[in-house]
Amino acid sequence: MLNKTELTKFLYRGRVRASLIGVIAAFFLARPNIQSLFAGAGFIILGLLLRGWACGHLTKDRELTTSGPYRYTRNPLYLGSLAIALGVTAAARSWWVAGLFALIFLLFYAVTIVKERRTMQELFPKGYTDYSRMVPLFFPGWRPYPNAQIKSFSWDRYRSNKEYRALVAALIFLVLMGLKMFI
Numbered sequence: 001m002l003n004k005t006e007l008t009k010f011l012y013r014g015r016v017r018a019s020l021i022g023v024i025a026a027f028f029l030a031r032p033n034i035q036s037l038f039a040g041a042g043f044i045i046l047g048l049l050l051r052g053w054a055c056g057h058l059t060k061d062r063e064l065t066t067s068g069p070y071r072y073t074r075n076p077l078y079l080g081s082l083a084i085a086l087g088v089t090a091a092a093r094s095w096w097v098a099g100l101f102a103l104i105f106l107l108f109y110a111v112t113i114v115k116e117r118r119t120m121q122e123l124f125p126k127g128y129t130d131y132s133r134m135v136p137l138f139f140p141g142w143r144p145y146p147n148a149q150i151k152s153f154s155w156d157r158y159r160s161n162k163e164y165r166a167l168v169a170a171l172i173f174l175v176l177m178g179l180k181m182f183i
Contacts, residue, residue: 019085022104029100032178039087040092041091044173046080053076057154066131067149071145072140072142074137079139082105120132
């Protein structure tokens with residue numbers, strides 16, 4: 001039996017694998033049509049754009065990133081992941097897939113957000129306290145963080161954060177969904 005710390009570590013490390021398993025299951029459970037494919041692609045594109053924008057600003061564990069989308073939400077990567085999950089669900093047109101992704105998000109990403117909040121508090125105790133008081137945890141606020149960094153998007157940061165993998169995976173998924181319509 002896992003204790004709380006081991007379970008948290010397991011869920012934190014397993015979120016990407018769980019999402020991949022969810023996407024594979026979505027393929028087999030999918031009943032796509034042209035409308036669901038376009039609706040899903042719209043959500044997926046929004047999610048990829050948000051994640052890409054965030055990764056172009058993010059310098060993991062070396063600085064508290066407050067530029068780009070981090071001015072509005074402390075977790076733009078996970079908000080983008082939610083949009084992608086909604087897109088996968090819409091494209092698949094399956095209540096089973098919707099339930100699976102709801103479970104993955106509630107179980108894996110809720111734990112991940114809490115764990116990363118603690119990590120940020122440890123790494124950047126003074127800056128993160130002020131930042132977390134003024135910037136919403138997940139859903140974006142309307143006002144940007146007033147003490148945000150002045151930093152522009154960087155393709156080098158995007159590449160070093162390996163965000164291109166999400167783009168490739170999303171394209172493969174959409175192509176497979178398109179093919180599944182004819183199977």
